[in-house]
Amino acid sequence: MPLHLTNRELDVMAVLWERESATVAEVLDVLSEELxxxxxxxxxxxxxxxxxxxxxxxxxxxxxxxxVEPAKAGEKALRRVLDKIYQGSRELLVARLLSDDAVxxxxxxxxRQMLDExxxxxxx
Amino acid sequence: MPLHLTNRELDVMAVLWERESATVAEVLDVLSEELxxxxxxxxxxxxxxxxxxxxxxxxxxxxxxxxVEPAKAGEKALRRVLDKIYQGSRELLVARLLSDDAVxxxxxxxxRQMLDExxxxxxx
DNA sequence: TACGAATTACTAAGTATATAGTAATTGCAG
DNA sequence: CTGCAATTACTATATACTTAGTAATTCGTA
Numbered sequence: 001m002p003l004h005l006t007n008r009e010l011d012v013m014a015v016l017w018e019r020e021s022a023t024v025a026e027v028l029d030v031l032s033e034e035l036x037x038x039x040x041x042x043x044x045x046x047x048x049x050x051x052x053x054x055x056x057x058x059x060x061x062x063x064x065x066x067x068v069e070p071a072k073a074g075e076k077a078l079r080r081v082l083d084k085i086y087q088g089s090r091e092l093l094v095a096r097l098l099s100d101d102a103v104x105x106x107x108x109x110x111x112r113q114m115l116d117e118x119x120x121x122x123x124x
Numbered sequence: 125m126p127l128h129l130t131n132r133e134l135d136v137m138a139v140l141w142e143r144e145s146a147t148v149a150e151v152l153d154v155l156s157e158e159l160x161x162x163x164x165x166x167x168x169x170x171x172x173x174x175x176x177x178x179x180x181x182x183x184x185x186x187x188x189x190x191x192v193e194p195a196k197a198g199e200k201a202l203r204r205v206l207d208k209i210y211q212g213s214r215e216l217l218v219a220r221l222l223s224d225d226a227v228x229x230x231x232x233x234x235x236r237q238m239l240d241e242x243x244x245x246x247x248x
Numbered sequence: 249t250a251c252g253a254a255t256t257a258c259t260a261a262g263t264a265t266a267t268a269g270t271a272a273t274t275g276c277a278g
Numbered sequence: 279c280t281g282c283a284a285t286t287a288c289t290a291t292a293t294a295c296t297t298a299g300t301a302a303t304t305c306g307t308a
Contacts, residue, residue: 006295014208024255036298041256043296060255060305071220074209078221081205084138085198090221094235096195097202097214098242108243110215115236118222119229130265148285160268165286167266184275184285 003052005073012043013073016053016066023061127176129197136167137197140177140190147185 005013015022015030022030024041031040044064047053052073055062086092098108129137139146139154146154148165155164168188171177176197179186210216222232 008296010204010208014211017209018211035296037255038257038299039297042298045257046295060253060303062256070209070211074205074220077201077205077209078217080134081198081201082221084134085141085194085201087138087142087194090227091231091234091238093202093221094218095238096198097206097217098239103214105243107215108239111218112236112239112243114215114219115222115232115239119232119236132266159266161285162269162287163267166268169287184273184283186286 003068003073004076005052008043009047009052010073012040012047013052013066013068013070016064017070021063021065023058023063025061027064127192127197127200129176132167133171133176134197136164136171137176137190137192137194140188141194145187145189147182147187149185151188 011031011033012027015027019026019030024037024044027044028035028037028040044053044055044062048055048064052066052068053064054067055064057063082088082090082093086096097103098111135155135157136151139151142154143150148161148168151168152159152161152164168177168179168186172179172188176190176192177188178191179188181187206212206214206217210220222235
């Protein structure tokens with residue numbers, strides 16, 4: 001099964017990942033866009049058909065759970081951005097990612113820390 | 125104009141970015157997939173209609189040039205991956221990006237260097 | 249336990265995307 | 279300057295995606 005998510009499916013999965021699980025009503029609540037209840041349901045049913053979520057009954061509603069990790073789903077998208085936009089250069093991509101002024105110094109430090117550890121491994 | 129690229133458009137733009145410019149035949153040559161000549165032409169014409177490329181005559185063919193920067197096009201896609209998959213955490217995204225064994229030590233060092241410089245700015 | 253609001257099941261339709269065929273055009277080789 | 283191979287212009291079609299309506303079902307409540 002070639003884990004591919006459409007834009008709308010990604011919106012919905014993001015909610016499930018964020019909250020661990022959600023009902024149709026909850027997803028609808030989180031998504032700011034004006035979607036019909038049945039639209040969200042249709043998307044979830046599609047995701048279930050593809051095996052990307054499962055559900056359990058809860059009262060009269062279904063509670064949906066993701067069955068794939070976000071990173072797994074992101075791999076392809078990230079790979080594509082990396083290859084097509086940044087010509088495979090992680091450096092370029094990271095540079096771009098951190099060029100945003102909104103990035104906190106704290107976050108930068110944590111990322112550097114991470115790199116230190118990673119490089120530490122390589123060296124010894 | 126809301127710079128949005130479909131998958132196939134991105135494939136084609138990637139070639140233009142990579143080579144600075146290209147004719148239909150050249151794009152076709154780079155894309156490994158089996159596409160009809162006219163298919164690539166159609167995509168390029170679409171991109172031109174949206175103002176993402178322009179062309180000049182060269183012999184009997186057209187040479188197409190990108191009119192948008194890759195980073196500009198990537199912003200949205202990257203933002204989406206960041207927000208939806210990594211819940212806005214650049215740290216998570218970078219971690220994932222560098223977790224690949226294929227990343228060279230050299231590249232890791234360059235990225236750390238970049239971070240050092242960035243942090244240097246912040247400190248002073 | 250019967251009603252009703254909420255939910256699920258089924259169906260459909262508009263729009264976007266991807267692909268490519270045929271017709272018209274073009275410019276270079278002979 | 280003419281033929282033709284390459285190219286562009288125009289048109290069309292199949293599939294994927296998004297959205298949501300109506301019908302059937304369900305469970306809590308009165």
